[in-house]
Amino acid sequence: MKRGLLLIMLLASPMLHAADLYRWIDANGRIVYSDQPPPATAKQQQKVSGKGNVVEVDKESYETRVAREANPVILYSNACGPICDQAKEFLAKRGVPYTTRDPSKDPEIALQLKKLVGTLEVPVIVVGRTHQKGFEPNSWGSILDVAGYPKEALLPNGAPPPASPEATPPAPPTAQPQP
Numbered sequence: 001m002k003r004g005l006l007l008i009m010l011l012a013s014p015m016l017h018a019a020d021l022y023r024w025i026d027a028n029g030r031i032v033y034s035d036q037p038p039p040a041t042a043k044q045q046q047k048v049s050g051k052g053n054v055v056e057v058d059k060e061s062y063e064t065r066v067a068r069e070a071n072p073v074i075l076y077s078n079a080c081g082p083i084c085d086q087a088k089e090f091l092a093k094r095g096v097p098y099t100t101r102d103p104s105k106d107p108e109i110a111l112q113l114k115k116l117v118g119t120l121e122v123p124v125i126v127v128g129r130t131h132q133k134g135f136e137p138n139s140w141g142s143i144l145d146v147a148g149y150p151k152e153a154l155l156p157n158g159a160p161p162p163a164s165p166e167a168t169p170p171a172p173p174t175a176q177p178q179p
Contacts, residue, residue: 021048061154064095071128071147073098076113078105080122087123087135095153096144098125 024042077084103110
């Protein structure tokens with residue numbers, strides 16, 4: 001009898017895990033996960049796919065998302081060689097999502113860069129309303145710290161940071177003293 005009951009439970013257990021999972025935002029702006037379909041008034045409804053008890057989650061930490069929303073990062077860069085590569089590696093190591101703008105490919109971006117720093121030299125980082133010309137790890141680290149970005153990547157190993165939405169700083173950036 002016990003063996004029969006155990007066999008039935010073992011055969012039925014995969015069916016229990018096969019339930020659909022839904023994600024939506026309720027009227028109060030909270031994210032809700034449920035095995036019940038969302039109400040018609042729910043925003044951003046989606047069916048979440050996963051294997052077993054694994055649920056897909058955001059690709060960036062809460063701390064990074066808050067910093068990105070308050071102070072988006074723009075990197076003016078091109079194929080300038082090791083210095084631009086080091087700048088990109090620095091941002092990747094800290095897990096900072098950023099938008100790249102290449103002044104050598106778009107005259108409008110070149111004009112923005114010249115207006116921002118007075119020259120077409122790269123790399124230039126813009127964090128919110130602050131900018132820094134040239135790559136200097138300590139200066140860039142300080143700017144990112146003040147903006148609230150984590151000191152190291154909080155993403156799962158190997159996951160690239162999401163790109164920041166294309167953003168233009170809301171007001172002219174304040175100049176950082178040059179060393």
